[in-house]
Amino acid sequence: MDKLVAIILVNYNGYRDTVNCVHSILLSEYKNYKIIVVDNASTNNEELKKDKFLNENTDLLFLDKNIGFSGGNNRGIEYAQKLYDPAYYLLLNNDTEIQDKALGELVETFERTENCGLVTGKIFYYDNPEILWAAGGKFDFHTGIADQPAMGKRDGNEYAGEHETTFCTGCVMLISKEVMERVGKLNEEFFLYAEDTDYCCRVMSEQYKLMYTGNAIIYHKVSASSGRSSKITQYYNIRNNFYIIKWYCRNKMYGYLKRWYRLMKEIMRGEYELKNVILAWKDFRKGILGKVDI
Secondary structure, eight states: OOOOEEEEEEESSOHHHHHHHHHHHHTOSOOOEEEEEEEOOOSOOHHHHHOHHHHHHSEEEEOSSOOHHHHHHHHHHHHHHHHTOOSEEEEEOTTEEEOTTHHHHHHHHHHHSTTEEEEEEEEEESSSTTBEEEESOEEETTTTEEEOTTTTOBOOGGGSSEEEESOOOTTEEEEEHHHHHHHOSOOTTSSSSSHHHHHHHHHHHTTOEEEEEEEEEEEEOOOOOOOOOOHHHHHHHHHHHHHHHHHHOSSHHHHHHHHHHHHHHHHHTTSSOHHHHHHHHHHHHTTOOSOOOO
């Protein structure tokens, strides 16, 4: 019999995306799963509460305040631990849709890989399904920077099959009960962004492997454009990336300089505003973590 998978979806003002994601999960060939939807204090969650489809097919949890990506996932994990004691946890963005074989392929890769810690899949842009958003990734311990080299590329032979990787995006992340108990849950100090990089580093530090499988297909509803992101996104991305460098980079000074060099280019391309970069750097230097009123 297939082992039980607890699928955690964190919802924040994404009711329709969440419904569509659940619809795609229900088409899975792998049938032994429980879907747990955690509403992260959406501004209006009445649709979610009243939705007959979601109430019949998922466990709905409603939080009193927004505790971020890590916090929302952790509450879902804690709920699943107490109620179901699953063999696996699948952290899945609610703005994704998965193919029918994806869940089974993730589990199969995990089970046939010795000393496996995490598994992620092949993720395409939902609105441009010929273009990759992620196919594994790379964490550079010399710079402290995590990248998704496949982003923006067309699918090819190099993204087929499965292989070891050094970064698994939190968009799709399968974790076993053993790894969860040994490594722990996500770090809530980040609030938003870089928590997946942190988790990957913690898993690797326990000598587990990170795996990518090109047989698990997922579609992610993110924009393929490279326009300027919001102030909140800029702040947490930059601040938290500096903490990743501080905690995991083997040559911290080189890591900071490399990040600043990259930031300058991103500012020149219009991807970041200088004032947001400076605020993030100042708060990092002060040791500020968690949610910040910006």
